[in-house]
Amino acid sequence: MSQSGLNQPVLRWKPNALFSEKDLKSATTSAHFATLIEALGIIDRSKEKNVVLVTRTPVGWTTYEYIGSSACKVDFRELRLGGLPLGGNPLLPETYIVDGKGRFSRIVFDGHQYRLDETPRPIQEPSGSWVVEAVVPVEEINHSKNVTWLPKITLRPTLDELLAALSWVDQNMPDGKVKAGGSKHSSSQVAVSADVYIEPERMKLIRTVNEDPDVYRSDLSERRENLVRGGSGNTIKEMNRFLWEHGKSFPALGGFDGQTLGGVFPTGTHGSVFTRGPLAETIVSIDLALSSGQLVRIEPHDGITDPKALASTLSNTRLIQDDDNFHAALINMGTMGVVHSYMLEVTPAFHMNEIRTPSTIPELKEKLRDGKIYSLAGAPGMPVDLEKIPPRISDGRDGGFKDQPIRAYHLEFLINPHTDKVIVTSRHPTTITAAADAELGFDPPGRDLIRTIHRGARFGRPVLPTWLQENFRGLLSWGIDQLIKIAPSATPKLIDSAMDTLIDAAYTDRSFNVFNVGDGTNQIPTLSGTIFVPVAADAYLAAVDIIRATASQFAKSRNRYQTGPTSMRFVRGTKAMMGCVDDVCAFEILFTGGTTWALEMVEAYEAALREGLGHEAVRVHWGQLVGEGVGRREGYSEYARWREVRDELDPKGVFVNEWLERIL
Ligand SMILES: Cc1cc2nc3c(=O)[nH]c(=O)nc-3n(C[C@H](O)[C@H](O)[C@H](O)COP(=O)(O)OP(=O)(O)OC[C@H]3O[C@@H](n4cnc5c(N)ncnc54)[C@H](O)[C@@H]3O)c2cc1C
Numbered sequence: 001m002s003q004s005g006l007n008q009p010v011l012r013w014k015p016n017a018l019f020s021e022k023d024l025k026s027a028t029t030s031a032h033f034a035t036l037i038e039a040l041g042i043i044d045r046s047k048e049k050n051v052v053l054v055t056r057t058p059v060g061w062t063t064y065e066y067i068g069s070s071a072c073k074v075d076f077r078e079l080r081l082g083g084l085p086l087g088g089n090p091l092l093p094e095t096y097i098v099d100g101k102g103r104f105s106r107i108v109f110d111g112h113q114y115r116l117d118e119t120p121r122p123i124q125e126p127s128g129s130w131v132v133e134a135v136v137p138v139e140e141i142n143h144s145k146n147v148t149w150l151p152k153i154t155l156r157p158t159l160d161e162l163l164a165a166l167s168w169v170d171q172n173m174p175d176g177k178v179k180a181g182g183s184k185h186s187s188s189q190v191a192v193s194a195d196v197y198i199e200p201e202r203m204k205l206i207r208t209v210n211e212d213p214d215v216y217r218s219d220l221s222e223r224r225e226n227l228v229r230g231g232s233g234n235t236i237k238e239m240n241r242f243l244w245e246h247g248k249s250f251p252a253l254g255g256f257d258g259q260t261l262g263g264v265f266p267t268g269t270h271g272s273v274f275t276r277g278p279l280a281e282t283i284v285s286i287d288l289a290l291s292s293g294q295l296v297r298i299e300p301h302d303g304i305t306d307p308k309a310l311a312s313t314l315s316n317t318r319l320i321q322d323d324d325n326f327h328a329a330l331i332n333m334g335t336m337g338v339v340h341s342y343m344l345e346v347t348p349a350f351h352m353n354e355i356r357t358p359s360t361i362p363e364l365k366e367k368l369r370d371g372k373i374y375s376l377a378g379a380p381g382m383p384v385d386l387e388k389i390p391p392r393i394s395d396g397r398d399g400g401f402k403d404q405p406i407r408a409y410h411l412e413f414l415i416n417p418h419t420d421k422v423i424v425t426s427r428h429p430t431t432i433t434a435a436a437d438a439e440l441g442f443d444p445p446g447r448d449l450i451r452t453i454h455r456g457a458r459f460g461r462p463v464l465p466t467w468l469q470e471n472f473r474g475l476l477s478w479g480i481d482q483l484i485k486i487a488p489s490a491t492p493k494l495i496d497s498a499m500d501t502l503i504d505a506a507y508t509d510r511s512f513n514v515f516n517v518g519d520g521t522n523q524i525p526t527l528s529g530t531i532f533v534p535v536a537a538d539a540y541l542a543a544v545d546i547i548r549a550t551a552s553q554f555a556k557s558r559n560r561y562q563t564g565p566t567s568m569r570f571v572r573g574t575k576a577m578m579g580c581v582d583d584v585c586a587f588e589i590l591f592t593g594g595t596t597w598a599l600e601m602v603e604a605y606e607a608a609l610r611e612g613l614g615h616e617a618v619r620v621h622w623g624q625l626v627g628e629g630v631g632r633r634e635g636y637s638e639y640a641r642w643r644e645v646r647d648e649l650d651p652k653g654v655f656v657n658e659w660l661e662r663i664l
Contacts, residue, residue, distance in 0.1 A: 182263015
């Protein structure tokens with residue numbers, strides 16, 4: 001890291017139409033200077049004809065040197081600017097580039113975009129002050145590669161700089177829209193911004209409540225032990241490690257750990273622990289930066305913060321302790337402000353055992369009908385308590401799924417919408433010895449074949465499929481996409497065989513590794529849409545039939561298939577106003593990344609489900625493929641109150657993008 005907190009910027013060079021773009025090699029480590037004139041002096045003394053980038057930092061100037069090509073000198077017109085630092089002022093950048101011919105150029109902003117202009121050698125220090133860390137915007141592309149956007153301004157503040165950054169936007173871009181970004185794993189347009197985009201990389205902070213300023217109620221007793229503050233830019237993976245090292249775990253997680261805290265909660269991300277709602281229910285307090293640059297702390301009416309202690313210790317933070325504000329803010333699609341950090345209430349660390357067994361659609365429907373999901377999923381109690389009581393394992397004739405716990409902590413089903421195949425996955429707390437735990441790590445098994453084999457079957461997932469996904473994921477997804485194009489009708493069989501490889505009698509690991517479906521699986525580009533359907537009156541079982549009939553219709557009329565399975569996960573009703581208030585089954589409809597008809601198919605499923613089950617019964621995940629042409633507010637009985645709270649916190653509509661206005 002340089003003094004400015006930025007890594008050495010990458011300078012890209014495209015000499016002419018014949019040569020492709022490449023990164024210029026870095027020549028030295030960066031050098032730091034108090035003044036611009038001192039920084040230029042060092043360039044004069046250098047005998048090399050390298051390219052030098054000179055940029056302002058909060059405390060002076062930094063130079064970065066790059067080696068040009070030996071054959072030809074690098075001309076500044078051949079340089080690509082995306083990602084370069086702007087020297088603390090996005091509108092009047094303080095960044096110069098001296099090219100291989102010794103000419104000076106400066107990055108300038110013309111109101112729409114950035115370019116390099118030849119300029120005389122600067123002879124004066126800048127008069128204005130450092131404003132905010134910003135970089136030349138690049139085209140942003142999400143993980144699923146189905147959404148791109150080019151912001152006008154990209155800011156990269158630390159948590160300490162966040163309020164000043166938002167005040168700067170408020171004063172300098174009064175009509176500008178702002179979106180903070182997470183790890184770009186949403187496949188909807190929920191994170192898109194055409195104006196200002198705030199990157200998460202520097203907004204990190206993890207500490208226990210005891211390391212936080214002491215502004216909390218004195219009667220929290222043992223709850224205090226489980227309170228942890230996380231910065232909005234910290235990833236779930238980083239949190240998992242910190243929590244485990246402090247004897248803690250998230251009580252429930254989704255199947256992936258790369259999202260940031262700022263990004264994962266506001267779209268309603270969930271797992272399948274049926275005693276719990278979406279992951280946002282882990283939040284007990286939200287520190288939110290508003291567009292004016294003010295910090296508000298939002299909690300329920302009986303929140304953890306002591307108002308008097310906050311007023312005397314953090315007097316610039318406005319406290320809102322109100323249930324409506326809190327429940328509106330939990331799932332808000334990034335529309336209320338930029339989250340600074342969250343206080344989360346987690347649980348003592350636990351291990352889990354995963355079991356994956358085969359089943360069929362007829363068996364699934366028979367064993368779940370008449371609300372029987374409640375006797376098979378959602379074991380009540382804290383995971384550390386459940387660890388101590390081994391679950392009863394079903395023999396398949398007692399109402400349960402053979403070899404599965406009768407009431408599992410986490411239960412989900414993977415179905416192939418084109419066949420009868422089902423895989424049942426349960427995850428239940430279990431105990432292991434300290435010696436066995438010492439063999440475990442912070443990644444799910446798979447990356448290292450030898451280590452995975454060495455751990456033994458109980459501590460690994462089926463070895464070969466996992467290892468293949470880890471190591472050949474690009475090839476694997478390309479191969480599947482090609483195969484599906486050449487022989488579309490082979491798709492259902494292909495999915496059946498992929499599902500068979502998951503069957504596994506036991507896999508035990510630290511809880512966060514068991515929740516994680518594996519780095520390889522998560523990094524294969526996929527497209528997915530999640531549709532939520534009520535559990536009440538077995539509506540979700542009717543939905544299984546509707547989804548299968550729609551898939552079959554799609555295949556018949558179009559010769560196109562869903563190119564992955566559908567997972568059925570169970571989420572408890574939540575008080576979050578833009579989440580599902582009733583218990584739901586979340587149908588996650590998966591496709592390979594190359595499925596150009598994925599959105600169309602999700603729309604077809606949704607239309608059929610709305611027709612069969614009623615409009616209000618059907619809702620979708622804000623961060624996954626979302627069909628157009630549906631007034632989505634319909635599914636949320638508290639939408640009007642949610643909108644009021646949102647509008648009070650962000651009266652100018654700075655954080656609502658065009659897509660959200662359109663679909664709500
Ligand atoms: C491989 C993969 C696995 C997934 N697994 C699951 C799963 O198991 N369960 C599930 O429910 N979903 C799952 N999802 C969906 C995913 O969890 C959500 O889309 C999530 O919101 C993505 O988080 P992110 O960090 O990538 O945020 P982004 O997609 O970058 O942003 C999401 C939203 O958060 C907002 N935001 C980000 N940071 C801030 C901030 N600091 N302040 C205010 N707003 C902010 C953005 O503006 C945007 O509105 C998965 C997606 C992928 C690609």
